[in-house]
Amino acid sequence: MTVSIAGRTVVLAGATSAAGLTVAEALIAAGARVIATGRSPGRLAALTDAGAETVVADATSLTDMTALAAKFGQIDGVIPLVGGWRGGGGLAGQSDEDFDALLPALQAVRATSRAFDRALQASDAGRFAIVSSTAVARPLAGGANYAAVKAASEAWARAVSHGFAKAARDSGGPLRAASVVFRAKVLDAETLAGAIIGLWDADAATLNDRVVEL
Template identity: 45%
Template sequence: MSQDFSGRTVVVAGSTSAAGVAVVRALSQAGARVAAVDILEDRVQELAVGYNNVTGYACNLADLQAVEDLATSVRNDLGPVDGLIHLVGGWRGGTGITGQSDDDWEFLHSSVLTTLRNTSRVFYEDLAASPVGRLAVVSAQSASSPTADGAAYAAVKSAAEAWTLAVADGFRHLQEGDDSPRSAQHSAAVVFVVKALVDDRMRAAQPERKFPGYTDVSVLADAVQQIFGIEAKRINGQRLPLTAGQLVGLPA
């Protein structure tokens, strides 16, 4: 789906992951100004050099002050932010409930939830003011059907979903009591739901594996573009499955 991103600035957090690279590539090709953010400076700068309209920023998104400094730099360099695509995270698991370690919990809590809390709070006013403000996160089916081995991961993903839906509620109530022409809802927060993501490098590493039910990162990248062209009130606060190889479950 083609979407005009001319003049739009989108922050991609976790940009050097396979999913991040796919999203950065798609947004760049669509004409967006992309702020590619990751904690590894060499990798994020290498990514920025590879695509048009992409500026790289190294930042520890678990550090609120660092995120505030990042926001200042992005606004100075690229202008107000229209989109925040949060792809920071990772998977950790253990054997049963007693195998859920404190180290894994701290890693997941910091990388998945704290980074989302920090970035969404710092960029919230930009997204709320934008005529196409969008926040998108990627969650997992296991958040609603957790296993004992993945308890910590599912719990943190569930918390990230709840936080995103709370942001959606904030967007929903921005226009209450507003009789101005801008009273129609224009910002949205969404949760993409996958079993897991897959990319060409994973397939090459395990050529015998079929990855059933996995979502290719290119599908995620297409879905990210699509949400900017869909009316905000249709998608705000929605959990949108990508498990059928495309964006599905869109409300009428």
């Protein structure tokens, strides 16, 4: 069964980047209710102006994300958008400091998926999606930290998909929630926005555990 994104409630966690704003604007234009989070009230202002409901919250914090899930109840989509790049210098240049700076992307995937798991499974079309990189398929020495964090994020998202499928099997009901990985070589915000909207154009059984190259 395919459905429309119109009328759906979508959480964009860590959405204060330019890409986050573009995605929020596209979702709102498509008829979705957007809840956008960020740690800085000032950086959330543009999202508020675009029509999103904004909440000051840390996407890497399970406590913050659990509180958000309890506050809003029905949620149909969750997209963690915490990202960033550090790299270069070959393998010797892969510093602990750079790795620590990249780690919040994985932490956001973990926190959001755990906090909203029940809500997404309760939706008749729950969607969880992460943004990854083609670097996972061909990691380079100068981007080893980055590729490792993205690979771990993909593994977690695939575990989410398994959880969705197992819950459906155990209940004897249809699969209604899907976890998807978007991979991009260079992220184009408008392309990402279109792909996110398209998550509600296919049924969960088709989408779950898919890797989609943008």
